[in-house]
Amino acid sequence: xxxxxxxxxxxxxxKHPLATAKKRARQDLEALWQQVFAGNVEFVTSDHSPSPLExxxxxxxxxxxxxxxxxxxxxxxxxxxxxxxxxxxIERLAALTSETVADRFGLPxxxxxxxxxxxxxxxxxxxxxxxxxxxxxxYRHAISPFIGRPFRGSVVRTVVRGTxxxxxxxIVSEPVGRFIKPSRRFSATPGVGxxxxxxxxxxxxxxxxxxxx
Numbered sequence: 001x002x003x004x005x006x007x008x009x010x011x012x013x014x015k016h017p018l019a020t021a022k023k024r025a026r027q028d029l030e031a032l033w034q035q036v037f038a039g040n041v042e043f044v045t046s047d048h049s050p051s052p053l054e055x056x057x058x059x060x061x062x063x064x065x066x067x068x069x070x071x072x073x074x075x076x077x078x079x080x081x082x083x084x085x086x087x088x089x090i091e092r093l094a095a096l097t098s099e100t101v102a103d104r105f106g107l108p109x110x111x112x113x114x115x116x117x118x119x120x121x122x123x124x125x126x127x128x129x130x131x132x133x134x135x136x137x138x139y140r141h142a143i144s145p146f147i148g149r150p151f152r153g154s155v156v157r158t159v160v161r162g163t164x165x166x167x168x169x170x171i172v173s174e175p176v177g178r179f180i181k182p183s184r185r186f187s188a189t190p191g192v193g194x195x196x197x198x199x200x201x202x203x204x205x206x207x208x209x210x211x212x213x
Contacts, residue, residue, distance in 0.1 A: 079153030106183035
């Protein structure tokens, strides 16, 4: 099972017509989190379907651009709703957002803290809190269903292959991302059990901001 981050939230912003998903009933939300805790979710991803705001507004459901811009705050959602709200172990959170993804798709050098792997790191301050503002977003179109939402836990530094690219909410490096191809050998198991989803201590976590590898 793969879960998109905003499915793990009870409320999205009412200020912007950004998502086709309606608010989920609390019992449905908690049932989904139970599957996460049970190890039946292989990895957690972000929805990222950017467009100008006017393309997401209107009365014609079939013409409105669906989806949300969500990759920058995926880790914030998991830290707030998972770690702080429900006590989800931080090691398993890192695995669900990095290790198991890299293993499943055979991304060489990714998802593990070990000799020979890329030094991709997200350093977080678990005790900090902030409220997301439009000016905090790095998107071309600075719209998000998370604007105005308070979060517990901040990404304070993002490192890509040993280079610090984001520090304290500011981009501090020239682009260093590069295209990577999955290896021919994928994970033989389509899902992971509770013992596999995040039990390793050598896990890198998610990269903050837009996806860079």
